[in-house]
Amino acid sequence: MKDFSSPECQGAHRAMRDTLDVIGGKWKLVILSIMLERKWRFKELVREIGISPRILSKELQELEINKLITRTVCNTRPITVEYEATSHSRSLEPVIRALREWGVAHRQEIIGRKENAVPQLSN
Amino acid sequence: MKDFSSPECQGAHRAMRDTLDVIGGKWKLVILSIMLERKWRFKELVREIGISPRILSKELQELEINKLITRTVCNTRPITVEYEATSHSRSLEPVIRALREWGVAHRQEIIGRKENAVPQLSN
DNA sequence: CTGTATCCTCCGTGATACTG
DNA sequence: CAGTATCACGGAGGATACAG
Numbered sequence: 001m002k003d004f005s006s007p008e009c010q011g012a013h014r015a016m017r018d019t020l021d022v023i024g025g026k027w028k029l030v031i032l033s034i035m036l037e038r039k040w041r042f043k044e045l046v047r048e049i050g051i052s053p054r055i056l057s058k059e060l061q062e063l064e065i066n067k068l069i070t071r072t073v074c075n076t077r078p079i080t081v082e083y084e085a086t087s088h089s090r091s092l093e094p095v096i097r098a099l100r101e102w103g104v105a106h107r108q109e110i111i112g113r114k115e116n117a118v119p120q121l122s123n
Numbered sequence: 124m125k126d127f128s129s130p131e132c133q134g135a136h137r138a139m140r141d142t143l144d145v146i147g148g149k150w151k152l153v154i155l156s157i158m159l160e161r162k163w164r165f166k167e168l169v170r171e172i173g174i175s176p177r178i179l180s181k182e183l184q185e186l187e188i189n190k191l192i193t194r195t196v197c198n199t200r201p202i203t204v205e206y207e208a209t210s211h212s213r214s215l216e217p218v219i220r221a222l223r224e225w226g227v228a229h230r231q232e233i234i235g236r237k238e239n240a241v242p243q244l245s246n
Numbered sequence: 247c248t249g250t251a252t253c254c255t256c257c258g259t260g261a262t263a264c265t266g
Numbered sequence: 267c268a269g270t271a272t273c274a275c276g277g278a279g280g281a282t283a284c285a286g
Contacts (some may be wrong), residue, residue: 013172014217016156019226024149026279033139041269042248049136050281057249066233078247092225096139098218103142109211110189110212149258165268175260180269201267202266 019021022066023092027051033096035069036083042081063089145189146215148183150174156219158192158208178208186212 023029030049034040040048046056060083063069068089072082146152153172157163164170169179183206186192191212195205 013153013156013223015226015230016153017226018230019222020149020152022226022229024147026143026147030136030139030284033136052282053249053252054281058279060240066229073216073248081248083199088229095218095221095225098221099142099248100136102140102218103138103140103145103216104221106145106189106211107138107141175262176269177261177271178259181258196268199267204268 023068025059027055028063029096029099031056031059031063032068032085032089032092033100035083036090036096039082039084042083045083046065068092146191147184150178151186152219152222154179154182154186155191155212155215156223157220158206159213159216162205162207165206168206191215201206 023032027049031045034045034048042053042056042060045051045060048055049056051109053061060069060071064071067086070084072084074080074082146155150172153245154168157168157171165176165179165183167178168174169238172179174182183192183194187194190209193207193209195207197203
């Protein structure tokens with residue numbers, strides 16, 4: 001349990017920490033980013049993002065717990081599942097769009113137009 | 124080196140990945156968030172954030188490499204160092220503010236007003 | 247197709263002590 | 267004060283196979 005009475009939680013960054021607890025990590029914003037586009041099926045996400053099924057499953061569960069996506073099982077053969085953004089996650093849409101645009105701007109800021117030559121953007 | 128020709132980098136989320144490579148992780152946005160307020164000294168940040176010196180040092184170096192903060196050594200005895208946000212990082216200010224506000228809103232969305240009772244916000 | 251189980255690796259993080 | 271060195275650890279993330 002987070003200790004809300006601890007000194008570091010009294011400052012202006014408590015809310016930021018809360019946010020990062022929910023949408024932080026390597027994948028959540030990437031998932032939400034493309035999830036805002038349309039409905040997706042599990043395997044579509046695996047392929048589109050390039051993520052392992054295990055990790056994706058875990059991430060989706062956590063997003064669903066926080067009411068950022070919905071999971072809908074369809075009556076098909078075989079069973080298919082649709083994941084979709086909620087209105088709550090759509091409240092993040094301007095932020096996500098801004099973060100994407102900033103990524104593009106940063107690439108210009110740091111490297112000029114020299115694509116594919118940025119140590120800071122390496123994996 | 125990131126493989127920009129790989130399939131998962133052709134989609135709409137490449138820019139988001141780039142952004143997360145720079146300001147992702149556990150600390151960067153928290154640091155930038157309070158860094159936008161004013162100048163800070165090293166130890167001030169350690170205390171304010173509740174982060175170990177080693178980690179803070181590493182984070183600050185990475186932020187400086189990406190031109191998000193400046194590091195200024197002052198001619199004092201003993202030496203002091205001031206860290207300050209750059210204009211480049213100030214371009215993130217609206218986003219950071221939005222993320223903070225979203226953290227507050229999310230707390231309400233998920234838990235109502237029941238403070239200190241959120242499994243999803245635990246450490 | 248939609249996941250879960252299992253195993254494993256490595257990086258991020260922390261504590262502490264220490265140097266300049 | 268501003269860091270760095272060293273040691274240690276847990277957990278996030280990945281690969282693969284498999285189950286329903």
